[in-house]
Amino acid sequence: MSTLRPRGLQADIRVKFKKIFIYLAIACCNGTGDVLLKRGMDNLGEIHLNHWTHIFNAFVDPWIVLGILFLAGFFYAYLTALSWADLTYVLPATAFGYVVTAFLSRFFLHEAVSPWRWAGVLLITCGVGLVARGPSLTERRTTEHRTKDAVLADKEQHELA
């Protein structure tokens, strides 16, 4: 028994870290991906409708490939988070992408960011911080899951008996 308890605790901590990591991945990958795409498209130059096939050159640009990888990572993290958290918990994290975009635009692409934009960034950060501190899953659901698990455990015990 004494070995079981710390293991359970360790698993709890692992799950907690996993959730924080996924939440951060959602927040950061989206904005970073967008900025990398923008950086790549700057290399590529403007696309003209008469030479639209020029757009396929985008797929060999390392910045764009990296940007697409980041966006794919974002989508994977988004789906994973949705598999164990409420939509209203995950959605604000996607908005945090705008905050990352603003910082990267300012310091990596050297674009001008107006004070209004920084105010928007502040509001989004507050919104995300507010919801992230709350519960990630509706309580009723958790109990439902637990009862399902409990039913399964009961069945297993019954079968064993």
Added chain:
Amino acid sequence: MNSLKLWVAIGMLVLASSAGDVMLSAAMKRIGDLDDIRIRKGLLAVIGHVVREKLFLLGLACLIFSFFCLLTALSWGDASLVAPASASLTYICSAILAKFFLHENVDRRRWLSAALVCVGVLLLVK
């Protein structure tokens, strides 16, 4: 007339992307914890599970439709109006849909957060 057309497009875009998100969320809840599946059966199994879930494909179709609505709306109006207006309305609309269709417990904290994010996104264009 033109502005009515534009707002109809924005409305459809917002509805489609919120509905898509709600369906993705429902689909993922149905599949279960993706990390658990990945650890037990590997990444390919995760992709298999996700792609075979009809609700996921329907949600994806909604998101693709909303993307085309976005392109249409962008061709009718300024990007500085369309992009933030649709993004910020989507946060509110998703919260409403999540409350009624997913029966999520959207408490005061989450409404406030949705409102803050909504106003924040609107400010980004200034």
